[in-house]
Amino acid sequence: GAGVSQSPSNKVTEKGKDVELRCDPISGHTALYWYRQSLGQGLEFLIYFQGNSAPDKSGLPSDRFSAERTGGSVSTLTIQRTQQEDSAVYLCASSLRWTAPGDTIYFGEGSWLTVV
Amino acid sequence: TQLLEQSPQFLSIQEGENLTVYCNSSSVFSSLQWYRQEPGEGPVLLVTVVTGGEVKKLKRLTFQFGDARKDSSLHITAAQPGDTGLYLCAAYKGGKLIFGQGTELSVKP
Numbered sequence: 001g002a003g004v005s006q007s008p009s010n011k012v013t014e015k016g017k018d019v020e021l022r023c024d025p026i027s028g029h030t031a032l033y034w035y036r037q038s039l040g041q042g043l044e045f046l047i048y049f050q051g052n053s054a055p056d057k058s059g060l061p062s063d064r065f066s067a068e069r070t071g072g073s074v075s076t077l078t079i080q081r082t083q084q085e086d087s088a089v090y091l092c093a094s095s096l097r098w099t100a101p102g103d104t105i106y107f108g109e110g111s112w113l114t115v116v
Numbered sequence: 117t118q119l120l121e122q123s124p125q126f127l128s129i130q131e132g133e134n135l136t137v138y139c140n141s142s143s144v145f146s147s148l149q150w151y152r153q154e155p156g157e158g159p160v161l162l163v164t165v166v167t168g169g170e171v172k173k174l175k176r177l178t179f180q181f182g183d184a185r186k187d188s189s190l191h192i193t194a195a196q197p198g199d200t201g202l203y204l205c206a207a208y209k210g211g212k213l214i215f216g217q218g219t220e221l222s223v224k225p
Contacts, residue, residue, distance in 0.1 A: 035215075042122075042204055042216050043204065044215075045213070045215075056211060093158070105161065105213065107157075107158025109157055110158055
């Protein structure tokens with residue numbers, strides 16, 4: 001596709017269940033980012049991947065959160081034993097390179113997670 | 117503590133009014149970005165400013181980077197309902213793109 005694609009767009013899950021959120025970046029983009037956004041708030045950095053380098057996981061809020069990127073393309077964000085405070089929009093973004101100010105970061109439309 | 121402090125957090129104005137949104141930090145940045153986000157969508161990059169004192173214009177939007185490269189402002193002239201949205205500033209810190217908490221702008225017709 002032409003843009004960053006995320007799925008599911010909406011997910012309602014029961015507290016304690018695991019969820020997987022998928023991100024398909026723009027073809028050829030080597031950098032991939034995950035952010036979390038609570039209603040009407042700014043974006044909280046979670047993790048980023050750059051090519052074959054080790055990902056920067058410094059923003060993951062707890063060990064219940066993990067992410068992987070297979071083949072340098074698709075990424076999956078997994079939240080284990082979900083809690084109500086995990087409810088938020090999870091945004092994925094990609095860019096051609098990493099932290100180059102001249103490169104534009106493109107965001108997907110997000111996955112809205114509700115934990116009940 | 118937020119690396120980037122935006123103010124105001126909420127702004128509700130009438131069509132035709134002017135407004136300014138501020139993004140402040142105690143840190144120095146090599147560049148700073150402004151994004152606009154509409155409901156149900158991801159943020160979209162509006163501009164990147166890289167030089168202290170730089171002013172960039174995008175139609176009715178004027179962006180300024182502070183001389184010391186610690187702060188920035190976004191000024192909208194003659195706001196229109198189509199300007200409604202969440203405006204976010206962002207900057208790279210430690211290799212990560214960090215965002216301010218955003219300014220929610222509502223322009224009423």
